[in-house]
Amino acid sequence: MIQTDVLIIGTGIAGATAALRLAENPKLRITIITRDPDAHESNTYWAQGGIIHRGPGDTADLLVKDILEAGAGASLPSAARILADEGPRLLQEILVRTSGVQFDEDGPGKLAYGQEAAHSVRRILHVGDGTGAAISKALIAALKKKPNIEWFTNATAVDLITHPHHARDPLTAYQPVICYGAYVFDGNGHAVHRTLATKTILATGGLGRIFRNTTNPHGARGDGLAMANRAGARIINAEYIQFHPTALAVPGAEGFLISEAVRGEGGTLLTPQGRAFMEDYSPQWKDLAPRDIVARAIHHQMETKGYSHVLLDIASHMDAESIRQRFPNIYSTCKKVGIDITREPIPVVPAAHYSCGGVWVDEWGHSSIENLYAIGEVSCTGLHGANRLASTSLLEGLVWGDRAARQIQERLARNLPRKILKREDVPPWDESALTADADPALIQGDMQTIKNIMWHYVGLVRSAERLSRAIRELRHLWNEIETFYLSTKINDELIGLRNAVEVALIVAQAARHNRQSKGCHYRQDSVTVEGDRLI
Numbered sequence: 107m108i109q110t111d112v113l114i115i116g117t118g119i120a121g122a123t124a125a126l127r128l129a130e131n132p133k134l135r136i137t138i139i140t141r142d143p144d145a146h147e148s149n150t151y152w153a154q155g156g157i158i159h160r161g162p163g164d165t166a167d168l169l170v171k172d173i174l175e176a177g178a179g180a181s182l183p184s185a186a187r188i189l190a191d192e193g194p195r196l197l198q199e200i201l202v203r204t205s206g207v208q209f210d211e212d213g214p215g216k217l218a219y220g221q222e223a224a225h226s227v228r229r230i231l232h233v234g235d236g237t238g239a240a241i242s243k244a245l246i247a248a249l250k251k252k253p254n255i256e257w258f259t260n261a262t263a264v265d266l267i268t269h270p271h272h273a274r275d276p277l278t279a280y281q282p283v284i285c286y287g288a289y290v291f292d293g294n295g296h297a298v299h300r301t302l303a304t305k306t307i308l309a310t311g312g313l314g315r316i317f318r319n320t321t322n323p324h325g326a327r328g329d330g331l332a333m334a335n336r337a338g339a340r341i342i343n344a345e346y347i348q349f350h351p352t353a354l355a356v357p358g359a360e361g362f363l364i365s366e367a368v369r370g371e372g373g374t375l376l377t378p379q380g381r382a383f384m385e386d387y388s389p390q391w392k393d394l395a396p397r398d399i400v401a402r403a404i405h406h407q408m409e410t411k412g413y414s415h416v417l418l419d420i421a422s423h424m425d426a427e428s429i430r431q432r433f434p435n436i437y438s439t440c441k442k443v444g445i446d447i448t449r450e451p452i453p454v455v456p457a458a459h460y461s462c463g464g465v466w467v468d469e470w471g472h473s474s475i476e477n478l479y480a481i482g483e484v485s486c487t488g489l490h491g492a493n494r495l496a497s498t499s500l501l502e503g504l505v506w507g508d509r510a511a512r513q514i515q516e517r518l519a520r521n522l523p524r525k526i527l528k529r530e531d532v533p534p535w536d537e538s539a540l541t542a543d544a545d546p547a548l549i550q551g552d553m554q555t556i557k558n559i560m561w562h563y564v565g566l567v568r569s570a571e572r573l574s575r576a577i578r579e580l581r582h583l584w585n586e587i588e589t590f591y592l593s594t595k596i597n598d599e600l601i602g603l604r605n606a607v608e609v610a611l612i613v614a615q616a617a618r619h620n621r622q623s624k625g626c627h628y629r630q631d632s633v634t635v636e637g638d639r640l641i
Contacts, residue, residue, distance in 0.1 A: 107299060107302065108137060108290075108301045109302045110135045110136065110302070111134045111135045111136065111305070112128055112134060112135075112304065112305045113137050113139070113287050113288060113305070113306045113307065114139070114306075115139055115263045115288065115307065116308070116311060116330070116482070116484075117140045117148055117242075118148035118149055118150035118242070118309060118483075118503060119150040119238075119245065119482065119500050120504070121138070121307065121481070121482065122150075122242070122249055123503065123511070124307055124309065124479075124481060124507040124510050124511040125138055126245065126248055126252070127507070127511030127512065128511045128514065129252035129254055131515060132253075132254055134515075134518070137256045138256070139259075139261040139263060139301070140257075140261065141260065141261065141293075145257065146242055147323060147325060148242060148311055148325075149238075149312055149322060149323065149326055149483060150242050150500065150503065151238050151239050151242040152239070152322075153237055154235045154363055154365035154367070154435065155222060155366050155370075155496060157232075157241070157497055157501050157504075158194075158230060158497050158498060159193075159194050159197055159217070159219070159230070160194040160229060161228045161229035162219070163227055164227045166190035166191050168227065169186075169229070170186045170190045171226070172225055174491075175224065176396050176491075176493055176494070177490060177492055177494075177495070177625065178398075178491055178493050178624050178625035179491070179624070180491030180624060180625060181489060181492075182488025184469065184488075185469065185487045185488040185489040189489055189498065192509075193501045193504065197501065200504060200508065201244070201504070204248060205241075205248045207233070207240055207241055207244045209232065209233055209237075210234065217231060218231075218232070219231065220367050220371070221367075221370040222366045222369075222496040222497055223369060223370065223394045223496050225497075230367070230496075234434050235367065235432070235435045236435050237500070241500065258290065258292070260292070260294050261290050261293060262290070262598045263288045263310070263329065264290065264333075264535075265288065265333055265336060266288050266306065266337045266478065267286045267288055267289060267300065267301075268283050268286065269281065269283070271283070271337070272286075272532055273531065274533060285337065285476065285478035286532070287300070287302040288303075288333070291596060293597075293598055298535035298596070299535075300535070305477050305479065305514045305517075306478050307481060307510060308473075308478070308481070308484050308485070309330075309480075309484065309507070310329045310330030310331075310482075310484045311483050312326045312328070312460060313327060313328030313331060313461050313613070314326045314457075314460070314461075315327040315557075315606065316556055316557060316560050316609055317347075317557055317561050319458060320458040320459070321350050321353050321362070321363040321457050321458070322459070327605055327606045327609070328461075328609030329601070331344075331465060331484055332605035332606075332609050333605070334473065334475075334478070334480065335608060335609075335612060338474075338475065339465050339475050339480075341464065341465060341466065342463055342464075342466045342486050343464070343486050343491075344463040344464070344616035345613060345617040345620050346462035346490070346492050346493065346627050347461055347564075347626060347627075348460040348490075348626045349398075349401040349457060349458055349459055349565070349566050350366075350397060350401065350456065350457055350459035351366075351375075351400040351454070351456050352364040352366070352404075352452075352456075353455055354452065354453070354454060355414070355455040356443045359442070362439055364418060364452055364454055366497075367433075368433065368452075369393045369394060369400075372424065373420040374418070374419050374422070374423070375403075375418055375419075375454075376416065376417040376418070377411070377413065377416060377417070378413055378417060387402075387403040396495075397496065398625050398628070401626075402566060402567070404416050404454070404455070405567060408455070409567075414455075415455050416454060417453060417454070418452045426448035426449075433447070458561075460490075460494055460499060461484075462490035462494050462625075462626065464480065465480035465486060467485045467486065467506075470510060470512075470513040471487075471506045471509055472513065473485075481506045482499075482502070482503040482506070482507070483503075487502065487506060491625065540595050542594050543594070543595055544594050544596070552590075552607070553603055555579075556580070556583065559576050559580060563575055563614070564610070564617055568627070569629065570618065573614055577611065577618060580607060581611065583607055584607045584608065587603055587604055591603075
């Protein structure tokens with residue numbers, strides 16, 4: 107059994123920022139767990155486009171305006187204001203000065219600002235097209251210098267430890283729900299350990315892997331959201347799943363993200379016959395329209411015209427050397443599968459990309475469960491509303507990672523009386539009666555079923571009939587998987603399958619409940635399709 111002051115689950119920009127801030131107090135014991143053997147794997151690592159700063163001629167008010175407009179009237183103004191006011195300062199303080207991230211420059215000491223969809227001005231900082239990887243590597247390196255941080259890699263959180271649910275004392279049933287850490291599966295020793303903490307931070311990332319087509323890494327299956335839901339945390343805006351318009355559509359590289367920055371640098375979407383079509387859907391923004399509009403436009407073209415993909419042309423707008431310098435990862439990945447983006451357009455399709463909803467949190471990242479925080483994509487601060495503005499996600503993780511750490515430090519510093527759990531307060535994990543190992547064929551088959559249901563029935567275009575069918579099928583599958591889970595020795599893949607089906611149900615039920623099309627939640631039975639334009 108492990109005891110710590112703060113348990114952080116996840117090592118993306120949100121979790122890493124919180125850990126870095128907390129570690130400034132040498133008296134605090136901080137424990138980080140991550141599924142990855144070397145701690146780098148996260149949604150942050152794979153973020154290509156960039157992170158919002160404050161560009162020339164930019165203001166906090168202008169950024170707030172852009173966030174609220176992209177959020178389709180569902181973004182929380184106070185959250186947008188927090189991001190706009192605090193974000194640029196924290197970027198310089200934590201990423202540049204403390205962690206040493208070197209963003210691209212247009213000249214000595216002159217930052218290079220990119221343009222992305224629905225932004226009024228150039229304000230996006232980047233490191234080529236591997237911004238997330240650069241940030242992740244820098245933060246992890248900074249964290250590994252901190253002596254009061256204990257790392258557990260190749261470890262998967264199974265469930266949050268909460269009282270009264272996991273308490274031995276029946277009288278705790280009369281108390282509010284309080285989080286005291288998590289049960290953690292050790293992938294090295296294949297055992298589940300009790301990890302007790304005064305404060306717990308969920309920073310587990312997104313859920314894109316519950317869809318057939320996604321830009322998300324393997325671990326983005328909704329682990330944190332499912333654990334919080336089982337513990338009784340409030341979940342909001344789960345129907346708002348943002349689909350990125352442009353994922354590579356070439357065998358062997360499916361799901362590879364073609365950054366929105368490609369369109370920001372002048373890239374144009376074309377039909378396979380070479381006709382630009384975005385003006386039909388968004389005369390004002392054209393190819394720089396908000397993601398939900400662009401993704402639905404591509405989907406509409408594919409569905410009505412029978413296209414297997416559309417094309418994204420950057421070769422006509424940038425010279426070859428500039429393309430290779432600005433988009434080195436995209437260039438090399440496409441080159442490996444036979445596409446030279448300096449000479450020919452890129453075949454692309456939409457893919458599940460980002461969850462705008464999640465665990466409800468306040469302006470400090472605290473959830474509805476005492477002692478439990480949620481930051482980054484697993485949380486819902488209200489910032490993204492019904493449709494996330496491009497490149498806000500990394501900055502949100504930075505800002506709320508800092509805010510959660512500041513509140514935790516303040517609360518722990520008060521030295522208020524708090525219950526310290528003992529070993530006997532929490533039952534150990536018991537698999538002594540289980541003999542069956544998890545069958546990988548069953549896990550893979552069930553996961554593929556979830557992905558297909560979600561893609562076809564809870565995808566870019568939804569309806570009451572599709573959603574009702576999805577919920578019926580997912581409920582049946584949930585029963586099968588829960589029975590399987592309760593009778594089988596667990597491993598990481600089984601934990602993920604259990605979480606994936608629970609999160610799929612959360613999303614599908616939220617989508618059915620919300621009958622109004624808004625942002626990236628598009629109900630076919632509440633809108634009219636007229637010609638080539640979605641009304």
